[in-house]
Every structure is written in C-alpha cells, then in structure tokens.
Amino acid sequence: MLSAPILLQLLWTGLAMSSAYCLFAVAFALVLKVNQVWNFAQPALFIAAYYSMYAAWQGAGLPTWVGLALSLAVTVFLAALLEWYGFRVFRNRRSASLTFFIFTMVVSQLAVSLAELFVGTDARALQSSVMSPIHLVGVVAISEWDLLALATTAVLMLALWLLMSFTRFGKQMTAVADNPELAALYGINVSRCYLHSMMLAALLVMAGAYFIGTKAAIVPSSPLNQFLIFAVIAALIAGIGRVFAAGVAAVALSLFQAFSILVIPSRWQIMLVYILIFVCILLFPQGVRRNPRRLAAVEPAPVSQTSVPQP
Amino acid sequence: MIEYLSVLAAMALINVVLAVSFNLVLGYGGLVSIAHPIFFALGAYASGLLARDLGMPVPLAILAGGAIAMISSFALSVPALRVSGDYMVITSLGFQLALVHIITNVEFTGAAGGLTGIPSAFEGPIRGQLGLFAIAVFAIACVAIVRWLMHGPYGRAVTAMRNDEQALESLGRSPMAIKVMLFAMACGMAGVVGGFYAHHFLYLTPEQFGTFASTALLTMVVVGGAATTWGPVLGAILITLLPEAIRFLDMPISVMAPAQGVMFSVLVLIFMYLRPQGLLGGARAGGGVSSWYGSRAERRVNGGVKP
Numbered sequence: 001m002l003s004a005p006i007l008l009q010l011l012w013t014g015l016a017m018s019s020a021y022c023l024f025a026v027a028f029a030l031v032l033k034v035n036q037v038w039n040f041a042q043p044a045l046f047i048a049a050y051y052s053m054y055a056a057w058q059g060a061g062l063p064t065w066v067g068l069a070l071s072l073a074v075t076v077f078l079a080a081l082l083e084w085y086g087f088r089v090f091r092n093r094r095s096a097s098l099t100f101f102i103f104t105m106v107v108s109q110l111a112v113s114l115a116e117l118f119v120g121t122d123a124r125a126l127q128s129s130v131m132s133p134i135h136l137v138g139v140v141a142i143s144e145w146d147l148l149a150l151a152t153t154a155v156l157m158l159a160l161w162l163l164m165s166f167t168r169f170g171k172q173m174t175a176v177a178d179n180p181e182l183a184a185l186y187g188i189n190v191s192r193c194y195l196h197s198m199m200l201a202a203l204l205v206m207a208g209a210y211f212i213g214t215k216a217a218i219v220p221s222s223p224l225n226q227f228l229i230f231a232v233i234a235a236l237i238a239g240i241g242r243v244f245a246a247g248v249a250a251v252a253l254s255l256f257q258a259f260s261i262l263v264i265p266s267r268w269q270i271m272l273v274y275i276l277i278f279v280c281i282l283l284f285p286q287g288v289r290r291n292p293r294r295l296a297a298v299e300p301a302p303v304s305q306t307s308v309p310q311p
Numbered sequence: 312m313i314e315y316l317s318v319l320a321a322m323a324l325i326n327v328v329l330a331v332s333f334n335l336v337l338g339y340g341g342l343v344s345i346a347h348p349i350f351f352a353l354g355a356y357a358s359g360l361l362a363r364d365l366g367m368p369v370p371l372a373i374l375a376g377g378a379i380a381m382i383s384s385f386a387l388s389v390p391a392l393r394v395s396g397d398y399m400v401i402t403s404l405g406f407q408l409a410l411v412h413i414i415t416n417v418e419f420t421g422a423a424g425g426l427t428g429i430p431s432a433f434e435g436p437i438r439g440q441l442g443l444f445a446i447a448v449f450a451i452a453c454v455a456i457v458r459w460l461m462h463g464p465y466g467r468a469v470t471a472m473r474n475d476e477q478a479l480e481s482l483g484r485s486p487m488a489i490k491v492m493l494f495a496m497a498c499g500m501a502g503v504v505g506g507f508y509a510h511h512f513l514y515l516t517p518e519q520f521g522t523f524a525s526t527a528l529l530t531m532v533v534v535g536g537a538a539t540t541w542g543p544v545l546g547a548i549l550i551t552l553l554p555e556a557i558r559f560l561d562m563p564i565s566v567m568a569p570a571q572g573v574m575f576s577v578l579v580l581i582f583m584y585l586r587p588q589g590l591l592g593g594a595r596a597g598g599g600v601s602s603w604y605g606s607r608a609e610r611r612v613n614g615g616v617k618p
Contacts, residue, residue: 038400089584099583101343101400102529106579109526113572120565224522225408232401267416274409281398282390 002262005139014258016146017215018251019153023208024227025234026157027201029246032235034177034197038097040104041082042205042231043223044111049075049206050213050223051115053126072206079202082107083195108224115220126213149211156207157247160200164243173197177241229273236280317439321511323551324443324450325504330531330543331453332500337529338537339461340493341473346387346403347501348524349410350380352517354502356420359429359509364419369432373506380502381495388494392487407525414517425516432510442511449507453500458540460496469493523572530575534582536589545590550575 024042031039052074056067086107090099132145164170175183176193184190212218212227231246234253238245253276260272333347358376361367367375391402414420421427433441460466469489471479476486509515527550535546554571562570582589 040400096341098337098341098343099587102533102579103583105345105400106526106529106576106583109522109572110576110580112522113569113576116569117566117573121569221522229405229408236401270412271409274405274412277402277405278390281402282393 008138008140010258010261011255012140012142012146014255015251016143016149017258018254019149020208020211020215021227021230021234021250021254022153022247023156023204023211024231025238025246025250026160026243027204027208028228028231029235029238029240029243030160030197030204031201033241033243034173035083035087035194036177036180037087037100038104038232039201040101040228041086041107041111042201043108043228044082045075045079045202045205046209046223046227047111047115047220048078049202049209050126050218051119051220053210053213054119054124057126058124058128068210071210072203075202075206075209076199079198080195083198087194087198088191108228112220112224119220121219121221123217123219125217126210130215130217132214145211145215149215152207152211156204157244160204161244163200169196226270226273229277233273233276233280236277237284314439317443319551319555321439321443321446323548324446325508326527326531326547326551327450327544328446328453328504329501329528330535330547331450331457332497332504333528334532334537334539334543335457335461335493335497335500337532338539338543339466339469339473340490342392342490342494343400344387344403344494345400345522345525346407347497347528348520349407350384350498350501351505351508351524352410352414352515352520353383354380354505355509355515356414356426356505357502358506359426359515360419362430362510363426363428369430369510373432373503373510376506376509377499377503380505381499384495384498385491388491392490392494404522407520407522411517411521414520420517421515423517425514426509427514429509429513429515431513432507439511442507446504446507446511449504453504454540454544461540523568526572526575526579530579532589533579534589536592539589539591542589542591550578 024046027045028039028042031037031042049071053067053071056062056070057064062070086103087100090103132143134141134143136142162170164174172183172188173193173196175186175188176190180190183193208227230250230253234250235246237249237253253273257269257272260269264272329347329351336342336344336347354373354376356376357379358369358372361375362369362372387403387406388399391399415423431438431442432445435441461469468479468484471482472484472486472489479486479489531546531550532543533546534549535544536542553574554567557567557570557574
C-alpha cells in the first residue's frame, strides 16, 4: 500500500544514497571536462580507496582518521600515476581516443583482478557493522549515516564550486577545459591542471567509497559493474562539460532508482541503470538541456587533436 | 592427456574465432565494443536452448544462434553508432552487463547455476575429435573470410571509414552502414562459435561472459596485433595457452581467475606502452593500435607521432 510515510521514507533514503553517486558522477564529469578523457579507470581509484580503508580498519585495526588519511594518500597517488604515466604518455603520443578507452578499461579490470586476488570475491563492508543510529523525525527514519553523507557531499560540492569559480587554480582548469592550446599560450601549466583535476576526482571518489562502504558490503567488481555506469549516465544526462549538473543528475537517478522499488523487484533494479544508458544515448546524447552555444565549447573533440603534448 | 590437449585445442580455436571477429570491429573498424563476449553468449545460449528444449537439430541450432547474435547486434550498434563512436564503449558495457544480469536471473537459462543438458553435436567415442574438427574448419573459414574481406574493396572502404568518415561520405558511401554491417558480421561469427562451444562443452555459465572475458579478448587482439590478419590468431593461441602455465602451479580456483585477469591486463598495458602494434604488426605490415590513429595525411598534419 502506498502511503505518505512510505513515499517520504523512500525520498529520504534515495536522497541519502545519492550522495555517494553524486560524488562519483562529479568526479567523472570533472575529468571528462578538464582532461577530456572518459575516465573508465575511476573504478580503479574506487578500489584503491576502498580497500586501503578496509586494510587499515579491518586488517590493521588503525583509527578511523588514519584509515581515511591513508586512503586519501593512496587514491590521490594512484590518480597522479594515472595522469603522469598513463594519460600524459598517450596524450604526448597523440593517441586516438580508442587508446584512452582501452587503457582506462584495462586499468579498471586490473584493479578488480588485484582486489579479487588479495581480498577475494566475497562482499565486504568497511566496518564490522553497517548499522547507524536512527532518529525518527515525524514519520521518517533518519540515520546518522544519512546526515553525515549528505552534509559531507554538500560541503565537498560547495568547496569544489568555490574552487572552480573563484580561485585562480579553478579558473585555470576551466580555461584548460575550454581550449588547452590557448590556455598554454597564456602561460597556464596545462599539465598541472590535468593533474589537479585527477587529484580532485580522486578525493571525491575516496569520499564516495567511504560512504558506500559504511552503508553496505560490496564485491570488487561493483565499482566497474555498477558505480561507473551510474557516473557515466549522470555525466551524459548532464551534458559533457557540466560538472555540477552531473551531480544533480546522479541525485535524480538515485531517487528514480529508489522509487522504482515500488514497481520493480529489487533484483531487477540495476536493469533500470542499464536501460537508461540506451535512453540517454538515443534521446539526449548531448545532455537534457541542449544549448548550442555552450555545446560548441564543450564538444568532446578527439583527444589526439585537442590536447597539448606535455613534457 | 589427449583429452586435455583436445579441450585446450578446442578452446584455442574458439578464441581464434572470437579474436578474429573482434578484430573486425576493434582493429579494422576502430570501434571499441566491450560487449563481444555477450554475442558469443547469445549464440551459445540460443543454440543450446533451441536444441535442448525445442529439439532443433544441432547444426540448425548453431546457425540460429549465430543469426540471433547477429540480429541482436543491431540493438547495440544502431543506437550507439548513431551518435558517435565514443558512445559505443559506454553502451556496449551497459549492454553486456544487462544481458549477463538477465541470463543470471531468469530460470529458463539455468540462472546462475548455468545451462546443462545441452545436446552434443556428435555422438560416439570420437565425439570430441569430430567436434574439434568442426570448430577448426569454422575457425579457418572465419580467418579466410576476414582476410578476403579486409584485403579487398570492402576492406579499403572499412579503412577509409576508420580513418576519415567525412571523406568516405563524400564518395557516396555510408560510414554508418559499414559500421553496422561490420558489427553484425563480427557478432554473427561470435554467435556461431558460441553454438559450437555450447554443443562441444555441453555446459554454460553466465560468469564466463562478463567483463573478464572482454579483457581476455582485448588482450588477444592488442597482443597479437590489431588490424592484422594473423595477429589475433597468434594472440588467441598465446592467451589460451598462457594461463595453463599458472594451472600447473596448483593454485585454488578462487585465485586462478583473478591471477589470469592480472596477467591479461598487465600484458595489454605492456603492449600498449612498448609495442602498440602488437606482435605481428609492424612499420611495414601496419596494424596495431597505430591503425586507429588515422590517415597518413592526418598523421603528417599532427606531426607524425607514435600512437
């Protein structure tokens, strides 16, 4: 039976769960905008973040903050390695976008295989219990996890927006995203901007991994089979180059998935995400809000022709 | 020992067909589709189910499996290629994961437990050898067809499509039609060999057709040499035999699959960095990752750099 309390609860739960998906989508969209790379290696960043936290807490029994710091260091370092020894190398070779696709997909598959090799294929949560204290607000049950996830995501989004809009650092990244050759002519260190966007994406992915892992247990293939697809669809719906719109799209998708439980059995819920890929590509390949003037600036040109080779 | 070698040879030949057909899409066509193993799965499951549940003769069931895989390819290629080749990789990943999810969750495919009771293509004491012979004939036919196609006028049109779609369009050819046809041919081959697989090994599980299988196929093509005739053949044989070295280390099954995954992924990365043209591609032979870079004129404009 549908009732207002059930609908409100679904709305709240969907909103809370959307925080992690929002972080993944924004991370994906940021790299797509600045580096002009479909970063299918994002699951590798997730795996590095997730299992370093797991090793720190469940393996070594380290305090929470040490695990978070270690995970952040590992993820940011991996992101830097991907940029230095992956994207930059292929950019300098002026490789076709297909090379980037294959490279990123293979890096992700390597991360999944390594995780399965060392941790196994069983689902694992980051902490021994994923239960969080619950408070009843009216008819809606709100967990402390929900509040922490939403608040952290809001703070991170606000910080990223401020960074991109009002700092020299962020404006340089936007300039590189628009036209790397022109940005280089103006003296912007394009290579550093690419690196910074990867590092920022790593931070967002790490935060998302923390929230996923403290809410549920996952298997090593989940980041590739589930979370990546979600981020890609959100980026597609938002339109390439629209970083924060990708976050909003992720929230909408998450709510859509949460409400679908009313009509679809839970085991088929993931199918919605796969079906959405086709819907997005068929109906709005350039995003839901087409704006020809903006699109001209953000059209994903082949990497081989737009990127500036870096030393 | 003979039984073991026979199984290994059958797997190598099946992988040859998969790699050669995948090379049509990836190497010659320059289209990255992760989903090739799912067309192999569609052929295998369709053929197995048609023969088992409807009593269709096995050869007919294998052909029907190929046809189903070919027709299904339109469901992926038409929407994905309508927009841009870049979307192909995303759509194909979703397509593959969705179909694997369906196969794992519906009853008539045997769900996660797998499809059993598939009738064999041949009966009698030399069933295995006859099956192996049939797969070998089909593998040779596939290599010959791809070589003939890609070294003729159609192959030149495909190369033109890969290097400069607009120029091809200006000559009155439709790049979209070529892409869709290339995709259909490759998926049809994968579907038929899926049928061979089903009626030879008599058992199918959905986990065989996931992203791990995609990585293995990618490894075969990139290591052997994309857009070459013999590269994927060599790649398929090597990648089939290589994990056997690990098998003798007597590792548990739970470790074997991820260890193979690590090996395949590392191999692709090594080749992408150090020998992007693959084992059989070269400066004179052409092929490899370099063939995705575009026409000679384009290379000259961009400074003649390596892929």
